[in-house]
Amino acid sequence: xxxxxxxxxxxxxxxxxxxxxxxxxxxxxxxxxxxxxxxxxxxxxxxxxxxxxxxxxxxxxxxxxxxxxxxxxxxxxxxxxxxxxxxxxxxxxxxxxxxxxxxxxxxxxxxxxxxxxxxxxxxxxxxxxxxxxxxxxxxxxxxxxxxxxxxxxxxxxxxxxxxxxxxxxxxxxxxxxxxxxxxxxxxxxxxxxxxxxxxxxxxxxxxxxxxxxxxxxxxxxxxxxxxxxxxxxxxxxxxxxxxxxxxxxxxxxxxxxxxxxxxxxxxxxxxxxxxxxxxxxxxxxxxxxxxxxxxxxxxxxxxxxxxxxxxxxxxxxxxxxxxxxxxxxxxxxxxxxxxxxxxxxxxxxxxxxxxxxxxxxxxxxxxxxxxxxxxxxxxxxxxxxxxxxxxxxxxxxxxxxxxxxxxxxxxxxxxxxxxxxxxxxxxxxxxxxxxxxxxxxxxxxxxxxxxxxxxxxxxxxxxxxxxxxxxxxxxxxxxxxxxxxxxxxxxxxxxxxxxxxxxxxxxxxxxxxxxxxxxxxxxxxxxxxxxxxxxxxxxxxxxxxxxxxxxxxxxxxxxxxxxxxxxxxxxxxxxxxxxxxxxxxxxxxxxxxxxxxxxxxxxxxxxxxxxxxxxxxxxxxxxxxxxxxxxxxxxxxxxxxxxxxxxxxxxxxxxxxxxxxxxxxxxxxxxxxxxxxxxxxxxxxxxxxxxxxxxxxxxxxx
RNA sequence: GGCGGGUUAGCUCAGUUGGUUAGAGCAGCGGAAUCAUAAUCCGUUUGUCCGGGGUUCAAAUCCCUGACCCGCUACCA
Numbered sequence: 001x002x003x004x005x006x007x008x009x010x011x012x013x014x015x016x017x018x019x020x021x022x023x024x025x026x027x028x029x030x031x032x033x034x035x036x037x038x039x040x041x042x043x044x045x046x047x048x049x050x051x052x053x054x055x056x057x058x059x060x061x062x063x064x065x066x067x068x069x070x071x072x073x074x075x076x077x078x079x080x081x082x083x084x085x086x087x088x089x090x091x092x093x094x095x096x097x098x099x100x101x102x103x104x105x106x107x108x109x110x111x112x113x114x115x116x117x118x119x120x121x122x123x124x125x126x127x128x129x130x131x132x133x134x135x136x137x138x139x140x141x142x143x144x145x146x147x148x149x150x151x152x153x154x155x156x157x158x159x160x161x162x163x164x165x166x167x168x169x170x171x172x173x174x175x176x177x178x179x180x181x182x183x184x185x186x187x188x189x190x191x192x193x194x195x196x197x198x199x200x201x202x203x204x205x206x207x208x209x210x211x212x213x214x215x216x217x218x219x220x221x222x223x224x225x226x227x228x229x230x231x232x233x234x235x236x237x238x239x240x241x242x243x244x245x246x247x248x249x250x251x252x253x254x255x256x257x258x259x260x261x262x263x264x265x266x267x268x269x270x271x272x273x274x275x276x277x278x279x280x281x282x283x284x285x286x287x288x289x290x291x292x293x294x295x296x297x298x299x300x301x302x303x304x305x306x307x308x309x310x311x312x313x314x315x316x317x318x319x320x321x322x323x324x325x326x327x328x329x330x331x332x333x334x335x336x337x338x339x340x341x342x343x344x345x346x347x348x349x350x351x352x353x354x355x356x357x358x359x360x361x362x363x364x365x366x367x368x369x370x371x372x373x374x375x376x377x378x379x380x381x382x383x384x385x386x387x388x389x390x391x392x393x394x395x396x397x398x399x400x401x402x403x404x405x406x407x408x409x410x411x412x413x414x415x416x417x418x419x420x421x422x423x424x425x426x427x428x429x430x431x432x433x434x435x436x437x438x439x440x441x442x443x444x445x446x447x448x449x450x451x452x453x454x455x456x457x458x459x460x461x462x463x464x465x466x467x468x469x470x471x472x473x474x475x476x477x478x479x480x481x482x483x484x485x486x487x488x489x490x491x492x493x494x495x496x497x498x499x500x501x502x503x504x505x506x507x508x509x510x511x512x513x514x515x516x517x518x519x520x521x522x523x524x525x526x527x528x529x530x531x532x533x534x535x536x537x538x539x540x541x542x543x544x545x546x547x548x549x550x551x552x553x554x555x556x557x558x559x560x561x562x563x564x565x566x567x568x569x570x571x572x573x574x575x576x577x578x579x580x581x582x583x584x585x586x587x588x589x590x591x592x593x594x595x596x597x598x599x600x601x602x603x604x605x606x607x608x609x610x611x612x613x614x615x616x617x618x619x620x621x622x623x624x625x626x627x628x629x630x631x632x633x634x635x636x637x638x639x640x641x642x643x644x645x646x647x648x649x650x651x652x653x654x655x656x657x658x659x660x661x662x663x664x665x666x667x668x669x670x671x672x673x674x675x676x677x678x679x680x681x682x683x684x685x686x687x688x689x690x691x692x693x694x695x696x697x698x699x700x701x702x
Numbered sequence: 703g704g705c706g707g708g709u710u711a712g713c714u715c716a717g718u719u720g721g722u723u724a725g726a727g728c729a730g731c732g733g734a735a736u737c738a739u740a741a742u743c744c745g746u747u748u749g750u751c752c753g754g755g756g757u758u759c760a761a762a763u764c765c766c767u768g769a770c771c772c773g774c775u776a777c778c779a
Contacts, residue, residue: 196706197774203705204775267773336715347714354728358741366738373737430716433727443742452737524739568777586779606779615777622779662778702779 005044005250006037008262009241011269012049012094015075016060019082020314021298021343022266025335028328029295029428030264031088035485036423039506043252047244048083049094050076054233055138058220068220072097087324087488094244096222096236104243105222105236108284113225115283117172123283126226129165129210132158138218138233140210166212166229173279174206180278180288189274190293190426191338194267198274209276211235238277242286259287262426267294267338293426296340325487326352326526332486333432349529359439360479361526364494366446367472371519373455373465380470381514404445408471411441412478412511419482432486438479442472473498473517481505490525497522549668549679553608553656554624554647555579556638556686562595568615574598574623578605579644586619592633604636604647604677604684604691610659622665624702626672626695636677636701639689647691649682670701677701 010026017023027048034046052072061071076095083090094101115123131140136156181188181199189195212229213221221230245257265273273292281288318327330348333355335341371378415434422431451468454461477498484491484502495502499518557576565571565586572595574585585605589598604624611620624636638647648654670679672695677684684691693701 193707193773200705200774334714342714350728353739353741357739362739362741364738366742368738370737437726444744446737447735447743450735450737452735455737526739528739528741530740565777570777571779574779586777588777588779590777609779612779614779619779625779 004037004040004042005253005255005257005261006034006042007045007245007257007260008034008037008047008264009260010048011263011265012051012096012237012240013079014054014056015050015052015072015079015095016056018314019079021300021318021331023079024082024086025298025331026264026266026295027083027088028086028331030262031086031090032328032332032428032485033262033264033423033426035089035488036419036428039481039485039509040420040423043250044091045245045248045250045257046090047092047094047241048079048088048090049092049240049244050079050096051233051237051240052076052095052097053221053230053236055135055218055220058218061220069097085319085324086328089488092244094240096240100246101240101243102222104246105231105239106224108239108242109222109224109231109235112168112283117169119172121169121172123169123172124166124211125169126164126166128162130160130162133161134158138213163214165210165214166224166226167208168211168235168280168283170209170276170279171206173282174202176282177206177275177279178202181274185288185290188288188291189270190291194270194294194338198270201271202275206275234272234276235280238272238280241277241289242281260289261291263289263292265292265294267296270294294338295335296338298335299340299342300344322348322352322529323490323526325490326356329356329432329483329486332428334429336429337426352526353528355436356526357524357528359436359443360483360494361524361528363439363442363446363472364476364497364522364525366443367469367476368497368519368521370451370455370465371469372521374462374469376519376521378466378470378473378517378519380467380516401445401449404441404448405471408438408441408445408475409511411438412475415482416478416509416511428486432483435479435482438475438482442475442479445472445475470517473519474512474515477505478509478511481509493522494525496520548664549649550653550655551657551660552606552665552668553654554684555605555607556641556643556645556647557583557603557605557623558643559598559601559603562598564590565615565617567617571614571617572598573617576603576605576623577643578607578621579642583607583620584618585621585623586614586617587623587625589623589625589633589635592625593635598635601635602638602641602643604638606665608656608658608660609665610661612662622662622702624670624677624691626677626693626701627699628695634694637692637694638686639692641686641688645686645688647684647686649679649684651682652679666702671697672699672701673697 008030010030013019013023030046030048034044037044050072052068057071058068061068064071066074072095080093083093096102112123117123129140133140134156140161141158178199181195181202186195189198209232211232212224212226213232215223215228215230218230221233222236223229224231241260241263242258248257249255250257263273263277270292273294278288322330330351333351334343334347415438418434419431422428422434445468449468451465454465454468457465477495477500480491480494480498481502484495484506488502492502495505497520499520555578557578560575560577560582563573565573568586570588570590572587572590574587576583576585583605606622606624609621611618613619625633626636628634638645641647646654668679670677670684672678672693673681674697675692675694677691677693693699695701
């Protein structure tokens with residue numbers, strides 16, 4: 001048909017992970033997309049797999065008392081079997097411990113090691129490197145990424161390590177990358193707003209990428225040209241997309257499978273793919289992938305799905321509960337590309353009942369039941385269409401029927417015609433809607449032509465009944481065929497009820513003018529789910545309307561010392577006495593106040609603010625300061641308070657949370673009024689007096 | 703703080719280059735029908751298209767401005 005090729009990938013999943021709805025979504029999306037391409041006549045290569053190197057794997061294996069390889073062999077199966085259950089038809093399942101992959105990575109690394117830039121600089125260089133290393137995340141964090149001295153992702157301790165490592169001169173490709181994303185291939189990163197994010201990120205100088213890990217720390221990995229080192233897991237993992245198809249060619253055209261047409265990924269690994277992977281390929285002088293599609297996350301009842309909160313939706317559980325195909329349909333239908341989508345039983349059931357049970361399944365049942373009157377045999381050719389007009393002896397009374405008939409046939413044709421565009425743009429949600437919409441036309445056609453009235457009539461009526469049911473069957477055949485990529489098993493069943501196989505039907509993906517059907521009765525295709533057993537509407541979750549300010553903890557503090565921030569022109573680093581403890585706080589006061597104006601003074605500290613590292617120095621809180629004339633800031637002054645005194649708003653109960661975000665605090669508008677600080681008109685006080693601010697009325701305090 | 707995106711029916715969202723009475727699905731309400739899976743079909747929402755200003759013969763659509771929400775990023779503190 002189209003004689004094109006299509007290579008699609010999912011990320012390779014970390015072998016220690018338990019398959020969840022996020023993995024399932026990407027994989028189902030890849031499967032549906034590749035089945036659509038096959039339906040359109042393309043030759044497809046669909047790759048998925050598991051990422052098996054790294055410290056966590058090594059540790060997990062040790063814990064279980066098995067070799068890392070044995071551990072991977074076993075855990076990798078969990079993904080394979082999950083995909084089998086979800087009817088995923090991949091061409092290849094790559095494992096980064098595959099011999100071919102390991103050798104490929106080594107070969108490519110060798111190549112990198114020997115390559116030089118036009119400037120004569122080598123692509124790879126080694127450097128003594130010191131940094132905070134997190135064992136659990138297997139990477140270094142810069143000082144300012146740390147939270148409370150711990151790694152910000154897993155919140156585990158980090159250690160300061162100095163070691164030699166190898167770096168990839170990623171920075172040399174920055175301009176080329178920007179040009180590629182912006183000009184050469186504007187649809188490289190999809191959706192568009194993600195592209196803009198990447199371009200925004202690229203406005204700052206790109207740092208070179210550390211691509212090695214010393215074996216002394218980690219030996220479960222791929223050895224680099226320097227035998228004392230293994231490859232950084234991302235380098236290892238990203239290369240899977242190319243290694244899996246190294247030397248492979250498409251049969252139809254004979255071109256190489258690489259480059260990929262689509263890398264399907266979650267939005268959390270966009271930087272890695274758009275920047276690391278792309279520049280790496282540039283360095284290797286390999287063709288670049290054509291599209292990177294970053295989809296959103298699944299929210300479970302409006303909370304981000306996460307392992308820690310335990311609201312992981314297991315794809316296997318969904319399969320058992322509602323059936324594989326309904327689950328696949330829901331995933332593809334519900335997520336608008338790029339945005340987050342919400343998963344809940346209520347939404348699922350509503351969607352399933354409304355689209356699949358009521359429209360599609362019930363439509364088939366109606367036709368099958370009526371076909372009994374004709375012993376399930378339908379014959380038709382365009383010629384006996386004129387019987388419409390004869391029916392009822394008046395063309396006027398046949399008008400609604402004609403209209404419904406034309407609508408049915410036109411929709412059928414339109415849906416076929418529009419499919420390639422939908423698939424190309426990955427507008428699958430739209431496509432599904434229009435496919436289901438075809439069954440809406442079918443139901444309307446049945447309603448208007450009321451074939452059940454004809455069932456007990458004579459020859460002429462039977463003839464007409466035959467024609468109507470044939471039209472319906474033909475429309476359904478097209479609908480089922482188009483829905484097949486999403487719901488292969490159910491659509492096989494449905495097509496079988498029409499006396500067709502998918503393979504035969506896809507060869508005739510067109511509204512036919514004549515032919516015959518040999519139908520057979522089947523049990524309901526998508527049984528309706530009783531909503532009584534399932535909570536229907538999501539309660540909009542009443543959030544109790546406590547004042548945001550009550551969760552804030554303010555404390556009077558005394559400034560002990562003031563230093564210039566070593567690395568930030570606008571910041572001071574303060575040591576403050578917060579009553580029994582000394583805290584380090586960064587303050588953006590350097591342009592406003594001298595050291596002398598600060599030392600020994602009292603101030604107000606937002607004490608339960610989540611600590612953040614600012615340009616390398618941890619700040620354990622934030623000093624309150626008021627805007628005053630001329631854009632100057634002045635410190636809020638808790639009158640005659642002692643260090644450690646709690647500051648509260650008059651008449652407002654204070655229930656500080658252990659930790660709040662800056663955003664939470666920003667929801668609390670503090671303002672000066674009459675030389676004192678107020679929150680929503682309430683005076684801020686310590687036990688010993690008000691909090692003063694040298695600022696005009698209405699000045700913002702923060 | 704910077705950049706980007708958003709705000710359209712009770713809910714989830716479409717609305718192409720500005721152009722007739724602003725749409726779909728779901729939910730609700732009323733009716734019809736009885737072939738079918740308590741399914742279907744028809745009708746039904748007086749929507750300040752977030753507010754304010756502007757350009758235009760004409761703005762949901764373009765410009766300015768304000769509010770709120772979200773994403774990325776930061777010498778946020």
